[in-house]
Amino acid sequence: MHQNRKKKLTDVCRTRWVETIEGMETMQELYVPVLLCLEKMSQNIDKICNVDTASQALSFLHDIDNFEFIVSMVITRIILAYTHGATKLLQDSQMDIMNNVSQIENLKNTIKNCRNQVTFYHNKWYEEALSIAKDPRVQVEENKKRLIFRQTLRDNQPHVDTRDYYKKSLTIPFLDHLTSELKERFNFDNVNVYNGLCVVPQKMLTLSSSKVDWKEKFKLFANFYLGDLPNPLALDVELDLWEQFWLDHNGTLPDTVAKTLTAINLEFYANLNILLRILATVPVTTCGCERSISALGRLKNCY
16 A cells, blocks of 8 residues: 655645645645544544544534545646746745746746646546545545526536536636736746846856856846936946956855945946846845745744
């Protein structure tokens, strides 16, 4: 018999993306043990639980011991699994989005492909849900919510059978929502803005050594802010001087915008000075900001 690697459910935090995805995986892996545990607690034959605990266990059992929960759990877990790799990269405090634009584009195209072939993918995912429901320890009947003539809070999707109902009420809306969110959060304009990170010395020299034209990438960002530059015509000259300065530099290279701003006197680079300050105000591409806020919250609670 398959032995579960996980031993307890994860306390999922809505702002922790990776933990949310892994929490769904843990829930599916431990679904049967949790179901059996809740059954035993709700029956309370051996009187190991008090009345309130048994009543609460029965309530939880009613919530998860149905086909709607199983199919929702499986489809949600699988769709979120597509985002796991990109999410983990984006939560790395040392990662910027510019390094993984191709991975983000691949994720967007994959989700789009799932949507275009939704019948094929939904059937495959639905079969996984059916296998859980048919488990001898579960034995949940394949069904859906009772339809009503007047739609208020429920999905009254026109459908052929139960499988088709969940495709139209669950899989398609979820894929459409995820596609929309990915398009909004990682649109072409934002990627151009993050190309500005090319000017950070450590990244700049890495790109230069790889024969990547970092200046053209950086100018994609600079073009959005030409109106803010004191002397736009001198930008190309400043980029040449900037590159040569850091090529001749002895010492540690700045690897963030904040460190770059304080590394040298930027009055000699009037345009870059403005662009670096703008970059410093662009929303972060990792979860460093969230972690900082969490740390400040702990300090506030203590003092």
